[in-house]
Amino acid sequence: MASKLSYQLRNQTGAAIRRFLLHRFPNSSAATPSLLGIRCFSYGSSQTVSPIDPSASSPQELPQPRTSPKVELGAASASTSSSLKENELAKFAAISETWWDSDGPFKPLHVMNPTRLAFVRSTLCRHFKKDPCSARPLEGLKIVDVGCGGGILSEPLARMGATVTGVDAVEKNIRIARVHADLDPVTSTIEYCCTTAEKLVEEGRKFDAVMALEVIEHVADPAEFCKSLAALTVPDGATVISTINRSMRAYATAVFAAEYILRWLPKGTHQWSSFLTPEELVLILQRANINVKEMAGFVYNPLTGRWYLSDDVSVNFIAFGTLDSA
Numbered sequence: 001m002a003s004k005l006s007y008q009l010r011n012q013t014g015a016a017i018r019r020f021l022l023h024r025f026p027n028s029s030a031a032t033p034s035l036l037g038i039r040c041f042s043y044g045s046s047q048t049v050s051p052i053d054p055s056a057s058s059p060q061e062l063p064q065p066r067t068s069p070k071v072e073l074g075a076a077s078a079s080t081s082s083s084l085k086e087n088e089l090a091k092f093a094a095i096s097e098t099w100w101d102s103d104g105p106f107k108p109l110h111v112m113n114p115t116r117l118a119f120v121r122s123t124l125c126r127h128f129k130k131d132p133c134s135a136r137p138l139e140g141l142k143i144v145d146v147g148c149g150g151g152i153l154s155e156p157l158a159r160m161g162a163t164v165t166g167v168d169a170v171e172k173n174i175r176i177a178r179v180h181a182d183l184d185p186v187t188s189t190i191e192y193c194c195t196t197a198e199k200l201v202e203e204g205r206k207f208d209a210v211m212a213l214e215v216i217e218h219v220a221d222p223a224e225f226c227k228s229l230a231a232l233t234v235p236d237g238a239t240v241i242s243t244i245n246r247s248m249r250a251y252a253t254a255v256f257a258a259e260y261i262l263r264w265l266p267k268g269t270h271q272w273s274s275f276l277t278p279e280e281l282v283l284i285l286q287r288a289n290i291n292v293k294e295m296a297g298f299v300y301n302p303l304t305g306r307w308y309l310s311d312d313v314s315v316n317f318i319a320f321g322t323l324d325s326a
């Protein structure tokens with residue numbers, strides 16, 4: 001009798017936990033790049049690439065854009081930008097002084113930088129037939145870094161020889177980026193501007209490669225944002241996007257642990273519901289005519305304190321795509 005009762009209790013508790021998780025994480029994803037039919041990035045080796053059939057990979061409804069209250073944003077706010085989510089931008093404006101403090105709130109980006117640069121260099125060199133081992137492998141490429149913040153990515157891209165434009169919707173970020181880049185003649189060539197992707201589109205700007213790393217989870221309308229990224233890209237040009245998966249693991253690690261336990265990021269930095277699953281990102285990009293060809297996950301090793309590339313896209317992931325020329 002007692003064991004029957006305890007069995008029932010365990011069953012009910014299990015069901016309640018399952019109900020809670022399903023309610024809290026309705027669309028969480030367990031995708032891997034190969035399940036999505038995308039080549040998984042790995043040093044040296046390559047696996048099959050089979051383009052995704054948009055009608056077949058039809059994940060669910062995409063998250064809908066939300067509106068947010070107005071805050072002061074500088075020049076970027078002059079445009080009728082669809083990508084601006086003002087409460088998100090206010091968070092970055094509040095900590096803009098700390099962009100280059102490698103132990104500050106942007107420490108995770110600083111620590112992750114070599115790993116994501118390895119992906120960027122490798123995919124761009126493969127696509128544009130450049131030598132990844134040369135000192136300036138991105139020489140000759142015009143690259144825009146959308147949501148560049150203080151320039152953590154823009155600067156190494158310039159050092160790799162690219163002609164870089166960095167744009168951010170927060171004026172203070174651009175000021176910090178400018179001051180820091182001017183410390184070195186190579187990075188002082190970067191064109192920094194407080195604006196948005198959609199404003200650059202209005203101005204008719206085009207780039208060989210468009211970067212938006214850790215930005216899409218902070219914009220108002222990811223689908224419109226991707227359309228702007230596509231419109232900035234030359235035919236057969238490249239797009240690289242990194243973000244956080246809307247998975248249970250991401251909630252536990254990238255939000256709960258990173259913000260509340262380890263205090264790597266200020267509390268409230270990320271809204272879990274604004275994350276995209278890899279399937280959603282691929283679909284949104286496909287609708288913008290960008291074909292995702294390579295994808296990788298970033299995995300943190302607490303023993304070494306480093307990030308490495310992996311096919312585990314369950315938390316942080318990065319995607320490389322090209323703009324259909326047709």
Ligand SMILES: C[S@@+](CC[C@H](N)C(=O)[O-])C[C@H]1O[C@@H](n2cnc3c(N)ncnc32)[C@H](O)[C@@H]1O
Binds near residue numbers: 152196218
């Ligand atoms: C997490 S930071 C990433 C910075 C940089 N991409 C990196 O990875 O080092 C996100 C940045 O995107 C900017 N941002 C957010 N929404 C934007 C938008 N709609 N247009 C331009 N910049 C935006 C923020 O101001 C912030 O600097």
Ligand SMILES: [Mg+2]
Binds near residue numbers: 215217270
């Ligand atoms: Mg983020």
